[in-house]
Amino acid sequence: MSEGEKHTxxxxxxxxxxxxSRVAGLFSARGYNIExxxxxxxxxxxxxxxxxxxxxxxxxxxxxxxxxxxLIDVIKVTNLSEEDHVExxxxxxxxxxxxxxxxxxxxxxxxxxAKVVDVTPSSYTIEVTGEEGKLDxxxxxxxxxxxxxxxxxxxxxxxxxxxxxxxxxEPKLGKPRGNGGPDPKSQDPKVVGFxx
Amino acid sequence: xxxxxxxxxxxxxxxxxxDIVFGLPGGAVLPIYDAxxxxxxxxxxxxxxxxxxxxxxxxxxxxxxxxGACIVTSGPAATNLVTALxxxxxxxxxxxxxxGQVPTHLIxxxxxxxxxxxxxxxxxxxxxxxxxxxxxxxxxxKEAFHIASTGRxxxxxxxxxxxxxxxxxxxxxxxxxxxxxxxxxYEGHPGQIKKAARALVRAKRPVxxxxxxAISADASPxxxxxxxxxxxxxxxxxxxxxxxxxxxxxxxxMLGMHGTYYANMAxxxxxxxxxxxxxxxxxxxxxxxxxxxxxxxxxxxxxxASISKNIKVDIPIVGDCxxxxxxxxxxxREELRAYPAGVVREARRQWAEQVGEWKRDQPxxxxxxxxxxxxxxxxxxxxxxxxxxxxxxxxxxQHQMWAAQYYxxxxxxxxxxxxxxxxxxxxxxxxxxxxxxxxxxxxxxxDGDGSFVMNSQELATCYEERLPVxxxxxxxxxxxxVRQWQRIIYKERFCAIDFHGSPxxxxxxxxxxxxxxxxxxxxxxxxxxxxxxxxxxxVVLDVWVDKDECVYPMVPAGGANTDMILxxxxxxxxxxxxxxxxxx
Numbered sequence: 084m085s086e087g088e089k090h091t092x093x094x095x096x097x098x099x100x101x102x103x104s105r106v107a108g109l110f111s112a113r114g115y116n117i118e119x120x121x122x123x124x125x126x127x128x129x130x131x132x133x134x135x136x137x138x139x140x141x142x143x144x145x146x147x148x149x150x151x152x153x154l155i156d157v158i159k160v161t162n163l164s165e166e167d168h169v170e171x172x173x174x175x176x177x178x179x180x181x182x183x184x185x186x187x188x189x190x191x192x193x194x195x196x197a198k199v200v201d202v203t204p205s206s207y208t209i210e211v212t213g214e215e216g217k218l219d220x221x222x223x224x225x226x227x228x229x230x231x232x233x234x235x236x237x238x239x240x241x242x243x244x245x246x247x248x249x250x251x252x253e254p255k256l257g258k259p260r261g262n263g264g265p266d267p268k269s270q271d272p273k274v275v276g277f278x279x
Numbered sequence: 280x281x282x283x284x285x286x287x288x289x290x291x292x293x294x295x296x297x298d299i300v301f302g303l304p305g306g307a308v309l310p311i312y313d314a315x316x317x318x319x320x321x322x323x324x325x326x327x328x329x330x331x332x333x334x335x336x337x338x339x340x341x342x343x344x345x346x347g348a349c350i351v352t353s354g355p356a357a358t359n360l361v362t363a364l365x366x367x368x369x370x371x372x373x374x375x376x377x378x379g380q381v382p383t384h385l386i387x388x389x390x391x392x393x394x395x396x397x398x399x400x401x402x403x404x405x406x407x408x409x410x411x412x413x414x415x416x417x418x419x420x421k422e423a424f425h426i427a428s429t430g431r432x433x434x435x436x437x438x439x440x441x442x443x444x445x446x447x448x449x450x451x452x453x454x455x456x457x458x459x460x461x462x463x464x465y466e467g468h469p470g471q472i473k474k475a476a477r478a479l480v481r482a483k484r485p486v487x488x489x490x491x492x493a494i495s496a497d498a499s500p501x502x503x504x505x506x507x508x509x510x511x512x513x514x515x516x517x518x519x520x521x522x523x524x525x526x527x528x529x530x531x532x533m534l535g536m537h538g539t540y541y542a543n544m545a546x547x548x549x550x551x552x553x554x555x556x557x558x559x560x561x562x563x564x565x566x567x568x569x570x571x572x573x574x575x576x577x578x579x580x581x582x583x584a585s586i587s588k589n590i591k592v593d594i595p596i597v598g599d600c601x602x603x604x605x606x607x608x609x610x611x612r613e614e615l616r617a618y619p620a621g622v623v624r625e626a627r628r629q630w631a632e633q634v635g636e637w638k639r640d641q642p643x644x645x646x647x648x649x650x651x652x653x654x655x656x657x658x659x660x661x662x663x664x665x666x667x668x669x670x671x672x673x674x675x676x677q678h679q680m681w682a683a684q685y686y687x688x689x690x691x692x693x694x695x696x697x698x699x700x701x702x703x704x705x706x707x708x709x710x711x712x713x714x715x716x717x718x719x720x721x722x723x724x725x726d727g728d729g730s731f732v733m734n735s736q737e738l739a740t741c742y743e744e745r746l747p748v749x750x751x752x753x754x755x756x757x758x759x760x761v762r763q764w765q766r767i768i769y770k771e772r773f774c775a776i777d778f779h780g781s782p783x784x785x786x787x788x789x790x791x792x793x794x795x796x797x798x799x800x801x802x803x804x805x806x807x808x809x810x811x812x813x814x815x816x817x818v819v820l821d822v823w824v825d826k827d828e829c830v831y832p833m834v835p836a837g838g839a840n841t842d843m844i845l846x847x848x849x850x851x852x853x854x855x856x857x858x859x860x861x862x863x
Binding site: 145 | 397398401402405406409411426458459460461582583584586587588
């Protein structure tokens with residue numbers, strides 16, 4: 084079943100024993116389709132953040148969000164797909180790399196701004212981050228060489244800065260840097276995110 | 280003050296206002312029972328099977344408005360309790376269940392009587408806890424009672440490892456609970472309430488549809504005020520029975536699969552439908568696309584997840600039913616001042632006429648027989664003899680539906696039934712809890728012969744604890760509701776429904792020290808019921824009824840409410856019913 088669109092949902096939860104199973108259990112009990120789930124600590128060590136990718140129509144997504152909210156340990160639920168956001172996923176892959184093909188693999192690594200993180204006489208282990216489509220494309224490029232093992236983290240996502248503010252700043256983004264002294268607004272980390 | 284974990288538990292229960300706890304001891308909870316030995320101010324009722332402890336806590340909670348509590352041991356006891364937890368979850372009944380667990384160092388070791396209690400109960404509770412640190416015990420118990428009783432009420436489970444109960448911990452009972460992730464909304468949005476009031480005043484064919492949430496919120500006075508102020512007919516769900524007196528001229532009685540013709544017709548033709556603490560369950564709506572197709576739907580519910588889950592809602596109001604209704608009454612008064620009263624009155628008069636016509640055309644009815652007892656007659660007589668004042672509990676099946684149809688409820692919190700989960704065997708243990716929480720009141724368990732035997736061992740508890748529950752077994756010699764479905768929908772291919780070895784219920788009652796009475800002829804019914812009510816102590820009245828009687832009206836599963844079958848169906852109707860059943 085793969086009806087409906089993909090939605091990326093950020094869930095802030097109490098960093099407590101059993102929370103992950105509550106969230107995962109909710110999805111299995113209610114028959115929702117979960118495509119990926121990643122979880123990690125936030126700035127506040129008592130709070131964890133989960134990024135879920137869920138497939139469903141608007142009706143299903145509304146229920147998913149309400150049901151997540153209903154869990155006692157869930158603090159906040161945001162449907163990131165409703166706003167501007169940045170998504171990234173990381174992939175580690177070990178691929179056959181005989182001397183004759185090493186140069187070609189390295190060219191792809193370069194183009195994809197990936198990194199070789201381990202080498203053996205017959206293989207490369209490569210790390211790459213990016214959006215889902217980029218990782219898929221990279222995997223397709225490596226496939227002919229023979230992929231030994233592959234692991235993906237699942238998506239993490241974050242909202243971009245508030246829109247109104249960005250609109251004000253936008254024209255300045257085109258200006259050459261350092262012109263007319265430091266602009267306090269362009270120092271705003273949220274604005275940097277927009278340039279990505 | 281340093282106390283053992285077990286003692287801390289009891290102190291916390293006392294501070295939460297718990298006066299009765301239902302339970303059954305075992306290895307892992309022995310420290311609790313040791314502490315209970317000389318603890319004052321807490322009555323323990325020893326049940327005979329753990330699920331009964333849960334159902335009794337449910338009955339206690341539903342009829343008293345307090346939180347029910349139960350204690351059972353680890354492993355098999357905890358798994359036995361799961362049915363009661365799920366039952367309370369589906370029906371939004373506030374209970375806190377404590378289970379024992381093997382000592383923390385043995386958890387995950389496949390120790391004796393170990394089960395992953397919190398893993399198992401996770402989806403059957405509103406929330407659950409495994410206490411890993413005794414220093415958190417009292418805070419967890421405080422939270423458990425808070426979560427169970429606030430927002431949409433429900434069961435909370437606390438798993439207690441034995442070493443936590445034995446060791447001593449600092450006892451400091453917190454005054455308040457603060458949970459940053461749990462803040463139910465009580466006040467409805469004023470803008471939404473205003474919108475609802477406008478819709479209600481302008482409606483030509485409005486209906487109020489009231490569920491168990493109205494009872495949990497004690498919203499009956501506000502409901503009465505709203506109904507009378509705007510002259511809106513009102514129908515109740517199985518869980519909502521008693522929220523509005525059935526003798527009231529505006530009452531349409533129950534709706535849904537076995538609801539009245541007039542309730543289902545009124546809902547179907549309504550132009551504004553106000554749901555109060557009800558969740559558009561499939562047994563209420565029938566086929567959803569044919570449910571109240573012309574109505575603008577207003578839904579008042581404390582649980583946002585219930586809104587627009589099954590049916591698209593036009594005006595959602597998240598909040599406590601009592602507070603929202605009070606505000607809605609105010610808003611309607613305001614609206615009525617601005618709207619020509621004559622127009623409203625005329626619209627209501629026409630609607631009342633139409634509803635009255637449906638009521639006259641198709642009242643609830645059954646065919647009288649001089650030879651066999653009709654089950655509906657039994658319920659009617661219970662209703663007459665108790666004047667609608669008894670606390671009524673049921674099992675699950677045909678008898679449950681007849682009780683819902685024919686008992687004339689007058690008060691909220693006087694009805695306990697397993698609505699959402701449909702747990703057979705719920706009757707007797709629940710009735711025990713009701714009786715324990717309401718000493719001196721008449722508690723009648725209207726049960727089926729199939730349902731009753733699932734927990735008949737609790738007669739021992741009734742006898743021992745002097746709980747004078749009166750059980751009326753509507754005895755039709757088998758699983759009547761299944762028989763009804765096999766008759767109407769499965770071409771009379773009767774399979775696994777008849778009992779050829781039921782016990783003699785009179786002797787069974789006597790074996791437990793209770794009184795047994797039997798009624799086999801229509802003329803026996805009233806004298807037997809009178810005798811039952813007059814006899815002190817627990818009584819079982821075994822009534823042999825017509826085994827071929829079916830519950831009507833009936834909406835075949837998957838059918839629209841307007842497809843309801845009103846009387847024993849013809850072949851043609853049965854064939855249509857067969858076709859309409861989808862996905863069940």
